[in-house]
Amino acid sequence: MTNPSSTKFAVLGAALIAISYGLARFAFGLFVPPIRDDLGLRPAQIGMISALPLISFIFATVIASLIADRMGARITAIISGLFGTVGLGVISQASGAFSLGIGVVFCGICTGLMMPALTAAMQAIVNRALHGRVSSVMNAGTSIGVVVAVPVVLMFESAWRMAYLSFAVIAGIGVLAAWRMLPSVSPVTPTDAAPAPPISRLQWARLLRLSLFAFAMGFVSAAYWIFAPDLVITLGELPADATGWLWFAVGLAGLGGAIAADLADRNNPPITHSLMLMMLAASMALIAASPNNLLLTVFSALVFGLAYMSLTGLYLMTGIRLLPGRLSLGPVLPFLAVSLGQAVGSPVLGLLIEQTGYANAFSLFASISIVVAIISPLYPRQLEQEWDEEVIEDTGLQAAYDHQLHDDEGEPYRGIEIEEKTKTAEAERIDEN
Structure with a gap:
């Protein structure tokens, strides 16, 4: 396995966020009408089931940083993807409120684990000067996932089981991508940061x-x-x-x-x-x-x-x-x-x-x-x-x-390499004057 460049990592992160947030979490609302009709669910039941992935998301997010520290970014992302794959598959085969609830709970765990895993990987392999830009690209993955769900809806119309089965396959591909491209290290904090x-x-x-x-x-x-x-x-x-x-x-x-x-x-x-x-x-x-x-x-x-x-x-x-x-x-x-x-x-x-x-x-x-x-x-x-x-x-x-890290003098930490480049540029400017 080789670490991806910042650009490839941003694209990979956006794709994994598209799966975990767009498909495993927010796409559910698209399929509420056919799911409700096929399983005979009332609006109150739909509301309760819709709350389950949010609760599991909160639980997963609370422990996600601990898992990322102990197991590393790659394993955490793989675990997230596996929960998503299984959850989406269970939803595709749901026969009632109980099995549907199990599926959405698994999807919520997938969503809660993915962003902390990607943040841990970003801190390890992406230059600090690019963290904000990479985060913006990854955050856009939610919207991308929502958009990707649309042609599936138009293609399968009311065949929500087939749609969720296709989402499970996509999530499985995401697991393979995470295993192949993400590093196994935990978050890294520079030694010279206060x-x-x-x-x-x-x-x-x-x-x-x-x-x-x-x-x-x-x-x-x-x-x-x-x-x-x-x-x-x-x-x-x-x-x-x-x-x-x-x-x-x-x-x-x-x-x-x-x-x-x-x-x-x-x-x-x-x-x-x-x-x-x-x-x-x-x-x-x-x-x-x-x-x-x-x-x-x-x-x-x-x-x-x-x-x-x-x-x-x-x-x-x-x-x-x-x-x-x-x-x-x-x-x-x-x-x-x-x-x-x-x-x-x-x-x-x-x-x-x-x-x-x-x-x-x-x-x-x-x-x-x-x-x-x-x-x-x-x-x-x-x-x-x-x-x-x-x-x-x-x-x-x-x-x-x-502004997340500061040096001993209280100034924003920019890293040794960036500091050296800054000092060199300032020295050259002084020499020119």
Whole structure:
């Protein structure tokens, strides 16, 4: 086995994220209508089953860094892929709620283990100067996976068992790729980097606020991820293949989420956070108001995809900045909060749909999103230090990673090779003058 270049690693990481997040996690909502009909499940049961992979995802994420440290990046990714392969295969053969639940639980474990494994590998073989860019490419894999699921839906239409069987085969190929290309080492911290400072009370308070906002966003977004396809088919009476265009729009718009998140970090995060939550609310209100209009529902999906991916990217950068030097904690807690919010939101929405109907349930969740948007001025600032011109210019995902390690003088750690190149360039500049 030879370590891949940074570019090949970014592509491989995006592909594995596409499998573990796009196919094993978010594609489930696409197949809710045929699964519900074939297995005779009620909306409340669908909501409960949809919460199971989110719970297993949280559990897997909590122990993922420990597994990566003990077993290494390659073994952790292989374990993740095997859970995904088995889970997708079990879903394809599900005969009722119980077997379906087992399959989605395995898929949740797959999702929770994959990103920590890839982060461990990235720290070992990718130059620190490229961590932010590589992370952006890998994060886009979620949208790519969602888009890949669309032709499968259009090809098999209501044959969801065949679709999930094909996903299992793809996941198996991903396992082979991880075994062939990922390193077996654990995360590497440079020996000349200063240890991370202790977490202050102010940092914990800001991280708590960030997690609460992430929980609220996850809670309201569960409505779209799980029940939007079912809404347009049940309430809007659109054909089954129309759901494929919904997810295509979500994935396509989600690819722009990384850019929007970076712009948010460069400008005013609280205001952008509020704007994206309002877009989230608008997407749910629009699809609830016009479920029979394919053009409007696709536009709604575009708005939702851009808003959701932008918000998750913003939470990632904020978490990294809030706890410099603690990659296993800062960005992990808000993502756990998003998943916990979705795990709570799915069964709640399922019960609301049974009691009040799709339109009223979606409208209520849209209203909650608006309320959270109104209190977004409480969204935490990313940096502990005072804002000055130098700090304001040093923004974006790459800058967030650059500030993860510091040297003994408290300056951002850039590595010996980069420091030597910088000093050489400065010396040459002085000589020229």
